[in-house]
Amino acid sequence: QSALTQPASVSGSPGQSITISCTGTSSDVGTYNYVSWYQQLPGKAPKFMIYDVSNRASGVSNRFSGSKSGNTASLTISGLQAEDEGDYYCTSYTSRATWVFGGGTRLTVL
Amino acid sequence: EMQLVESGGGLVQPGGSLRLSCAASGFTFSSLWMHWVRQAPGKGLVWVSIINTDGGTTRYADSVKGRFTISRDNAKNTLYLQMNSLTVEDTAVYYCARDGGRNLDYWGQGTLVTVSS
Numbered sequence: 001q002s003a004l005t006q007p008a009s010v011s012g013s014p015g016q017s018i019t020i021s022c023t024g025t026s027s028d029v030g031t032y033n034y035v036s037w038y039q040q041l042p043g044k045a046p047k048f049m050i051y052d053v054s055n056r057a058s059g060v061s062n063r064f065s066g067s068k069s070g071n072t073a074s075l076t077i078s079g080l081q082a083e084d085e086g087d088y089y090c091t092s093y094t095s096r097a098t099w100v101f102g103g104g105t106r107l108t109v110l
Numbered sequence: 111e112m113q114l115v116e117s118g119g120g121l122v123q124p125g126g127s128l129r130l131s132c133a134a135s136g137f138t139f140s141s142l143w144m145h146w147v148r149q150a151p152g153k154g155l156v157w158v159s160i161i162n163t164d165g166g167t168t169r170y171a172d173s174v175k176g177r178f179t180i181s182r183d184n185a186k187n188t189l190y191l192q193m194n195s196l197t198v199e200d201t202a203v204y205y206c207a208r209d210g211g212r213n214l215d216y217w218g219q220g221t222l223v224t225v226s227s
Contacts (some may be wrong), residue, residue: 001172003154034212036154045205045220046147046155052211089155093212098169099145104154 004029004090004102011108017078020105022090023071028100030071034093037066037075040104041086049088051076075082085109112216113138114206119221126196126225132189132206132218135149143209146191148202156202159191160209173199180204196225 005023011017022029029035037050048057050066053073063078073092077084078082090102118130132144146158159170159180164172168180189206203222207214 003156032212035214038214040155045217046207046211046214048213048217051210057215087154091157091214092156096169098171099157099160099214101147101155101157101184102122 001094001096001100002102004092004104006088006090006102009106009108011110012077014080014082015110016080017076018019018080018107019040019077020075020088020107022073022075022091022092022102024073024092025071027096028092028098029068029073030092032093032094033068033094035066035068035073036091037064038089038091039084039086046089053101080109082109114172114208115218116204116218116220116221117184117205119204120222121226122196124197124225125196127192128196128223130191130193130206130221130223132191133161134187134208136209137184137216139187143144144180144182144189144207145214146180146202147205147207147214147217149205150202152200153202158204163191185186185223192221196223198225201225 005107020080038046053068115133150174161180177195181190203220205220208216
């Protein structure tokens with residue numbers, strides 16, 4: 001199972017919006033609405049952010065939103081803040097009843 | 111308070127074995143599927159395995175199939191990962207995570223496994 005494709009890095013200034021894409025195939029993202037997103041700050045365990053494509057996990061700011069079109073899911077962060085800086089990963093359930101992660105995206109807040 | 115605490119990591123030689131544990135508390139462990147995920151140093155997250163509530167259903171990533179075995183003891187609220195025939199490519203932090211409905215909604219802090227001669 002190949003990893004989902006994410007950009008290696010994105011950046012934005014405080015207050016701006018950024019979008020991170022996550023491209024899979026018809027065997028995962030394209031068929032299942034079980035796409036979730038995770039934030040990982042340096043030296044920390046991943047934190048659950050978005051589930052089932054577009055639902056925010058408990059306690060997650062409404063500045064974070066998710067969507068999907070075809071084989072590509074997206075995470076959008078609006079009103080960028082310095083504390084958002086870190087790594088972001090998508091994952092999807094697959095037709096083999098397994099999970100696959102994206103390669104991760106490093107977000108830099110300028 | 112919900113907690114997942116991994117243990118059992120350490121240094122092992124190539125070809126060796128190691129068993130990781132994940133102690134769960136603060137939720138009904140026996141009612142939830144559980145995952146293992148790993149992260150090599152400086153690299154991304156990689157899904158490893160999942161187990162259902164009674165241990166009767168398991169799935170593995172191709173990279174570990176036939177070498178790793180996931181299991182659980184619901185009486186002890188503990189998840190396990192038996193790792194055999196380890197290679198340097200298995201060097202990583204190993205996380206256990208709770209399945210919240212085809213997502214990984216709570217993670218432990220991880221345990222480091224280093225495979226080196």
